[in-house]
Amino acid sequence: MHTWDERQPIYQQLADLLAAQLLDGLPSDGQAMPSVRALASQYLLNPLTVNRALQTLGDEGLLENRRGMGLFVMPGARERLKATERQRFLQEEWPRLRERLRRLGIGAEQLQWETL
Amino acid sequence: MSTPDNLVEAKNLSVKYGSKHAVDDVSFTIPKGRVVGLLGHNGAGKSTLMKAMVGLAMPTLGAGGRLTVLGLQPRSQREQMLQGACYIPDVAILPRWARVQDVITLMSGLHPQFSAERARALLKRTSVRLTDKVKTLSKGMVVQAHLALIAAIDARLMILDEPTLGLDVISRKAFYELLVDEWCDGERSVLISTHQVEEIESLLSDVLMLNEGKLVLNISLEDMDRRFVALSHDAAVADRMQAAHPLLRYRSAPSLGGQRGDSTTVFDGTPPDELLKLGQRVRPSLVDLFVALTRKPELDRQHF
Numbered sequence: 001m002h003t004w005d006e007r008q009p010i011y012q013q014l015a016d017l018l019a020a021q022l023l024d025g026l027p028s029d030g031q032a033m034p035s036v037r038a039l040a041s042q043y044l045l046n047p048l049t050v051n052r053a054l055q056t057l058g059d060e061g062l063l064e065n066r067r068g069m070g071l072f073v074m075p076g077a078r079e080r081l082k083a084t085e086r087q088r089f090l091q092e093e094w095p096r097l098r099e100r101l102r103r104l105g106i107g108a109e110q111l112q113w114e115t116l
Numbered sequence: 117m118s119t120p121d122n123l124v125e126a127k128n129l130s131v132k133y134g135s136k137h138a139v140d141d142v143s144f145t146i147p148k149g150r151v152v153g154l155l156g157h158n159g160a161g162k163s164t165l166m167k168a169m170v171g172l173a174m175p176t177l178g179a180g181g182r183l184t185v186l187g188l189q190p191r192s193q194r195e196q197m198l199q200g201a202c203y204i205p206d207v208a209i210l211p212r213w214a215r216v217q218d219v220i221t222l223m224s225g226l227h228p229q230f231s232a233e234r235a236r237a238l239l240k241r242t243s244v245r246l247t248d249k250v251k252t253l254s255k256g257m258v259v260q261a262h263l264a265l266i267a268a269i270d271a272r273l274m275i276l277d278e279p280t281l282g283l284d285v286i287s288r289k290a291f292y293e294l295l296v297d298e299w300c301d302g303e304r305s306v307l308i309s310t311h312q313v314e315e316i317e318s319l320l321s322d323v324l325m326l327n328e329g330k331l332v333l334n335i336s337l338e339d340m341d342r343r344f345v346a347l348s349h350d351a352a353v354a355d356r357m358q359a360a361h362p363l364l365r366y367r368s369a370p371s372l373g374g375q376r377g378d379s380t381t382v383f384d385g386t387p388p389d390e391l392l393k394l395g396q397r398v399r400p401s402l403v404d405l406f407v408a409l410t411r412k413p414e415l416d417r418q419h420f
Contacts, residue, residue: 004318005399006346006348006398006399006401007398007399008399009341009399010318010399037296037297037300037301038297040296040297040300041292041293041294041296041297042293043318044289044292044293044296044318044319045296045318045319046151046300046318046319046320046321046337047296047300047302048321048338049318049337
């Protein structure tokens with residue numbers, strides 16, 4: 001079963017998870033989101049929690065409600081998510097990573113850029 | 117059948133066995149569209165409360181007390197009530213000698229709201245076949261079949277007493293998937309009793325917690341997050357946390373990130389600001405509250 005940690009409310013963790021999937025194009029811009037029921041049974045969550053997660057993504061401008069048809073991924077959502085994520089990586093993750101690399105004495109020349 | 121917004125209303129409800137109160141003066145409501153967990157240790161009164169709701173146990177009502185299910189009296193209007201409520205008791209069995217399709221035929225004759233067509237559609241989602249004999253099914257498959265049969269009743273309220281007891285994790289997951297996908301439509305409600313608190317927490321919209329017959333917690337999960345405050349903190353400040361009368365304090369499991377403190381303290385209400393600053397606020401878990409409010413030491417958190 002999917003495990004949820006105690007650092008954040010579950011709806012926020014689901015919103016983050018769905019945002020990460022949108023970043024991978026699942027589903028892609030303009031496509032329909034899975035239904036509340038489908039998500040609830042996939043992740044074994046209360047439908048109210050799923051609603052709240054979708055609401056959060058809607059508030060961030062990533063999803064739009066098409067009357068009578070359900071939720072769709074906003075055009076351009078992926079690009080905007082990518083921009084936000086890049087910004088977050090450079091501001092938050094990279095300084096920590098750089099600090100750790102420095103402590104471990106790993107230089108740029110030792111980092112493998114191509115995946116094997 | 118028209119139904120009131122509250123599918124269940126209990127006010128000052130007790131159930132006595134001799135002089136012992138199995139359920140002791142509880143009051144709660146179950147609105148429509150909810151998934152309610154009924155939590156408590158063995159003997160806390162969970163099964164008795166459920167039996168009272170389906171008219172199998174005689175309630176004792178205090179002054180002004182009442183118990184209605186779908187707006188009806190569970191005992192005097194039982195037949196009518198059972199058209200809109202279905203129940204799987206903890207000791208539920210299906211006839212071992214029968215084939216699954218025979219049970220469907222039997223149910224069609226017994227229950228006016230039962231749809232054989234829907235039962236067959238629901239069973240298609242499981243690994244149970246119509247021609248299987250009940251005695252050849254595994255425990256997990258029997259429970260799946262039972263849920264499929266019960267969910268094929270066009271009811272508003274489902275009452276499940278320890279439905280996943282004794283099932284392995286795969287069967288439990290399959291059971292809950294079927295329940296969420298096929299039952300929870302925002303109108304119907306379900307009341308589930310269980311010990312497996314961690315597993316069910318994310319499914320619930322509300323919690324009823326019983327301890328020795330008394331209702332010690334009756335709250336929505338949303339309100340629970342607001343009312344209870346859990347702080348993850350360094351063990352060095354444990355004494356200061358303790359001085360503020362928390363509900364519970366325990367050593368956290370070591371985390372990989374290493375960013376969280378090694379103790380967690382749970383408060384009922386918001387602790388003073390100076391304490392909030394000493395820790396990191398985390399989501400209060402239902403297991404923690406279960407441990408704190410029901411006080412049985414054998415649970416798996418490490419106390420001190």
